[in-house]
Amino acid sequence: MPDRRTFLRTLLSSTAALAAPGLWAGCRQETTDQAEAAPPLRRTTPTGPTRTVRLRVEPIEVEVAPGRIYRTWGYNGAFPGPELRVREGEQLQVIVENFLPEGTTIHWHGVPVPNAMDGVPGLTQDPIAPGETFTYTFVAAPSGSYLYHSHVGLQLDRGLLGALIIEETTPHVSYDREYTLVLDDFLPGAPQPLATSAPGRPGRGMMGRGMMGGMRGMMGIQMPSYAGSLINGRLPEAAPVFEVRQGERIRLRLLNPSGASTFRFAIDGHPLLVTHADGRPVEPVRVDNLLIGMGERYDVMLEATNPGRWAIVAIPVEGTHAPARAILHYRESRARGLPSGLPETLQGRTLTYADLRCLEMLPARRPDRTFHLVLSGGMPMAPRWTINGQAYPEADPLEITKGERVRFRMINHSMMLHPMHLHGHFFRVGDALKDTVLVLPHMGRISFDFIADNPGRWFFHCHNLYHLENGMAREVRYRS
Numbered sequence: 001m002p003d004r005r006t007f008l009r010t011l012l013s014s015t016a017a018l019a020a021p022g023l024w025a026g027c028r029q030e031t032t033d034q035a036e037a038a039p040p041l042r043r044t045t046p047t048g049p050t051r052t053v054r055l056r057v058e059p060i061e062v063e064v065a066p067g068r069i070y071r072t073w074g075y076n077g078a079f080p081g082p083e084l085r086v087r088e089g090e091q092l093q094v095i096v097e098n099f100l101p102e103g104t105t106i107h108w109h110g111v112p113v114p115n116a117m118d119g120v121p122g123l124t125q126d127p128i129a130p131g132e133t134f135t136y137t138f139v140a141a142p143s144g145s146y147l148y149h150s151h152v153g154l155q156l157d158r159g160l161l162g163a164l165i166i167e168e169t170t171p172h173v174s175y176d177r178e179y180t181l182v183l184d185d186f187l188p189g190a191p192q193p194l195a196t197s198a199p200g201r202p203g204r205g206m207m208g209r210g211m212m213g214g215m216r217g218m219m220g221i222q223m224p225s226y227a228g229s230l231i232n233g234r235l236p237e238a239a240p241v242f243e244v245r246q247g248e249r250i251r252l253r254l255l256n257p258s259g260a261s262t263f264r265f266a267i268d269g270h271p272l273l274v275t276h277a278d279g280r281p282v283e284p285v286r287v288d289n290l291l292i293g294m295g296e297r298y299d300v301m302l303e304a305t306n307p308g309r310w311a312i313v314a315i316p317v318e319g320t321h322a323p324a325r326a327i328l329h330y331r332e333s334r335a336r337g338l339p340s341g342l343p344e345t346l347q348g349r350t351l352t353y354a355d356l357r358c359l360e361m362l363p364a365r366r367p368d369r370t371f372h373l374v375l376s377g378g379m380p381m382a383p384r385w386t387i388n389g390q391a392y393p394e395a396d397p398l399e400i401t402k403g404e405r406v407r408f409r410m411i412n413h414s415m416m417l418h419p420m421h422l423h424g425h426f427f428r429v430g431d432a433l434k435d436t437v438l439v440l441p442h443m444g445r446i447s448f449d450f451i452a453d454n455p456g457r458w459f460f461h462c463h464n465l466y467h468l469e470n471g472m473a474r475e476v477r478y479r480s
């Protein structure tokens, strides 16, 4: 039996391995027969034991840097919330107790759960009232790196977020050690809705930093007043240290549950071998850095072959808040302190969606239904963010029928990034399966297809919390 590293090499070097029955099927030339033979991504019957987790949602205090206390909300006293880790196929039962002064829900971002477990207030459930308890139950499948977070108002930007890891039974890549990196923007106070200001007059909640704030407001960029960026809840002054040994292969799970920040991520001295996008396995692709939007996840493999103490950075690409920093430290290294400067790998090759080749399938066929969706907003005096001119909840549902292949074609008429997220389904963008996709500003276009195989009332929205809160969302509704 070859070890997993040998298996990976075989996979990379041999197209025969890709075509082996029951192993992997390339996602570009599939037939309907092959699609039926592949294991379903969505599962309703558990193949493992039930795991029960209790989450207390409560006001907490956390130390984001030495002596810097952050009063916020969290799960089980922690920010980010505790990492939930289960095996693929297990039944996950999460008992949520609400100790907040207002209602809350939990959304299992990326997991195609049954509709009633999706945690969207007004669509799939009423908020869990203060003092009340609600139990979410679903099969933990398919494997992948996911998020859980509140879907009520701006609560996500108040610390109600965490990582949900569903471990593979048989990973397609081998590694010696793994770490989870939760990238976030740091808002010291309670989040406030953003008001769009008149030209030249920075408004409340805007990046009110003199001329720059006003300029950016005029240019259609609206951001909350973030005081920095975090990795695993820590500012650079308390940068987390990820220890490795020379020769090890490290799996990093990069998650971006932030309120309004797309990050450019890089590690000095080390390229990144991208192995999963939004939890779905891809043919490993080597890059120097990557962009990760709100709601997106990437798993990357790192070969620890360059001893030292290296900077890990996540730089916000919109807004003026400072980057997040962490440290990659080789046990053999005597270096101390926070590596200064920016990684040279920021200058190298950036991952694009065209680089991603999924190892799973969506049947190849023409769409049965296509929606053309124009994303707009950020204009002075017009605070709404819209899809085809409508702002949720005053917006028509996008109606689909079970069994259809549905195509969403999006164009971004605004000056900000929109990470568009579909609940309850994976979609195919290029040759990748994802659940969140960045639509670039200034007339950026992208389209994705999905199979309508999970009936219910599903949310489709921008994962920039402030765009969502100002209307950039639709219900995707199955006709009964």
Ligand SMILES: [Cu+2]
Pocket (backbone or CB within 6 Å): 385, 416, 417, 418, 419, 462, 463, 464, 467, 468, 472
């Ligand atoms: Cu947006």
